[in-house]
Amino acid sequence: MSRNLWEIKRLRLKPELIWSMALSSLRLRMGRTLLTLLTVSACCAFLLFLLTAPISDDPADRQMWGLMITLSLLVSVAGVLNTMLMSVTQRYREIGTIKCLGALDSFVLLSVMLESALLGLTGALLGIVGGLILSFGMGLLDAGAGVFAAAYWSGLGWKILVSAFVGLALTTLGAAFPAAVAARMPPVEAMRGEK
Amino acid sequence: MPEATAKTNADYWMADLSQAVDCTVMARGVEVVYEMGSEKIHALRGVDAQIFTGEYISIMGPSGSGKTTFFNVVGGLMKPTAGSVYIDEIDIAQLDAGELAWLRCRKIGYIFQSYNIVKVMTALENVMLPMLFAGVPQDEAQYRAVEILTRVGLGERVLHTPKELSGGQQQRVAIARAFANRPAIILADEPTANLDMRTGEEIIALMKEMNREQGVTVICSTHDHKMLDISDRIMWMEDGLVKKLARRDEVDIQIDEFEEEHRE
Ligand SMILES: Nc1ncnc2c1ncn2[C@@H]1O[C@H](COP(=O)(O)OP(=O)(O)O)[C@@H](O)[C@H]1O
Ligand SMILES: [Mg+2]
Numbered sequence: 492m493s494r495n496l497w498e499i500k501r502l503r504l505k506p507e508l509i510w511s512m513a514l515s516s517l518r519l520r521m522g523r524t525l526l527t528l529l530t531v532s533a534c535c536a537f538l539l540f541l542l543t544a545p546i547s548d549d550p551a552d553r554q555m556w557g558l559m560i561t562l563s564l565l566v567s568v569a570g571v572l573n574t575m576l577m578s579v580t581q582r583y584r585e586i587g588t589i590k591c592l593g594a595l596d597s598f599v600l601l602s603v604m605l606e607s608a609l610l611g612l613t614g615a616l617l618g619i620v621g622g623l624i625l626s627f628g629m630g631l632l633d634a635g636a637g638v639f640a641a642a643y644w645s646g647l648g649w650k651i652l653v654s655a656f657v658g659l660a661l662t663t664l665g666a667a668f669p670a671a672v673a674a675r676m677p678p679v680e681a682m683r684g685e686k
Numbered sequence: 687m688p689e690a691t692a693k694t695n696a697d698y699w700m701a702d703l704s705q706a707v708d709c710t711v712m713a714r715g716v717e718v719v720y721e722m723g724s725e726k727i728h729a730l731r732g733v734d735a736q737i738f739t740g741e742y743i744s745i746m747g748p749s750g751s752g753k754t755t756f757f758n759v760v761g762g763l764m765k766p767t768a769g770s771v772y773i774d775e776i777d778i779a780q781l782d783a784g785e786l787a788w789l790r791c792r793k794i795g796y797i798f799q800s801y802n803i804v805k806v807m808t809a810l811e812n813v814m815l816p817m818l819f820a821g822v823p824q825d826e827a828q829y830r831a832v833e834i835l836t837r838v839g840l841g842e843r844v845l846h847t848p849k850e851l852s853g854g855q856q857q858r859v860a861i862a863r864a865f866a867n868r869p870a871i872i873l874a875d876e877p878t879a880n881l882d883m884r885t886g887e888e889i890i891a892l893m894k895e896m897n898r899e900q901g902v903t904v905i906c907s908t909h910d911h912k913m914l915d916i917s918d919r920i921m922w923m924e925d926g927l928v929k930k931l932a933r934r935d936e937v938d939i940q941i942d943e944f945e946e947e948h949r950e
Contacts, residue, residue, distance in 0.1 A: 501784035502791055508818055519806035588802045593791025593819035678763045
């Protein structure tokens with residue numbers, strides 16, 4: 492009687508596969524990709540615009556401005572988080588399926604995070620360009636030729652960095668939490684998750 | 687009734703063990719309890735079964751009898767509440783995440799009632815995926831995927847996405863994908879339930895051919911009595927228990943009996 496016992500091996504993470512999975516996911520879900528890009532870049536553009544906008548000296552005005560900033564920032568943050576949450580929950584079934592085919596939890600998590608980081612980065616870049624155009628236009632209206640003075644743009648570097656960072660972080664973390672939940676689910680549960 | 691069942695199982699075990707055949711899957715006292723709020727649903731109440739290397743075993747039973755749950759447990763897709771599943775004498779509860787992924791990737795091929803083809807990918811990409819996870823180089827995976835898709839009759843449609851394929855064709859993609867890494871076990875959970883009868887028969891015939899050609903163990907649940915003819919053995923489940931487990935040649939009469947017994 493030949494009794495061939497398997498030698499159980501261990502599957503390892505394949506980094507090159509994470510890349511190709513993230514890229515093909517972006518390509519194959521083009522509609523979703525563009526929507527996310529729009530949301531992220533709008534959020535970043537808006538943030539950069541707010542940071543660079545001229546603020547009046549009147550305390551009442553400043554208070555009003557602060558309130559508006561906070562509220563609208565909350566709205567766009569919620570928009571990005573919601574988009575990322577939906578983009579992951581929509582593919583619970585797919586995540587369950589690829590786990591049946593041999594995907595490791597870490598593969599699921601890392602490929603979703605890489606995908607959203609790429610989205611976040613691109614969105615942030617687009618958003619910064621948009622935000623700068625917006626601020627420039629606004630400045631032209633507000634300060635006329637003064638907008639060309641270097642002083643008008645003081646601290647622009649860190650403002651750009653802050654808005655890019657916020658966009659990137661929101662996108663990546665917004666996807667990471669639902670992805671971590673989905674990655675850890677037993678495959679059957681994930682496959683039941685969504686129709 | 688539980689006593690009678692235990693006796694039936696034990697009888698078959700004795701018979702099985704005396705034949706000393708290689709055994710691929712062994713379930714011992716598998717129980718699964720689903721908790722829905724305060725309610726507890728006993729989906730499996732102590733299932734014992736032994737499945738031999740290279741056999742085609744059909745699992746029958748009314749809906750809700752626990753077939754899907756049994757599959758999920760045997761396939762390492764969920765943990766049982768009690769009991770153990772051994773695959774080639776290895777208790778799968780002992781495996782770590784990487785080993786479990788390896789088992790799912792290399793040793794088991796899954797076929798689901800609802801196909802579960804990755805929607806955004808082509809047939810080719812779907813079949814390549816398990817090979818890529820297994821570490822097969824891209825070119826070779828592609829070559830082999832085309833080969834297998836041709837084998838299941840989809841050679842002309844490798845670049846189609848699920849949207850562009852009929853149910854039967856999607857299930858063929860799923861079969862190609864399940865066989866991609868030349869697994870030792872194919873687990874098919876009502877693979878024909880969403881298909882018309884003729885397509886269903888074709889799918890079953892295809893699985894049987896693969897079973898013959900590759901010597902892979904096929905465990906397939908079905909409602910359809912016509913599927914029984916190609917099985918080596920048949921296992922009946924009822925109410926979370928194995929009601930009967932018999933070789934095909936032993937059951938001609940028993941099918942009718944069973945039908946009589948369980949006519950609503
Ligand atoms: N996720 C679940 N949560 C709660 N109960 C479940 C779940 N899955 C199955 N059940 C219950 O467990 C029993 C067995 O179900 P299942 O294994 O799907 O049977 P079958 O595949 O034979 O139809 C049924 O009573 C079913 O309602
Ligand atoms: Mg079922």
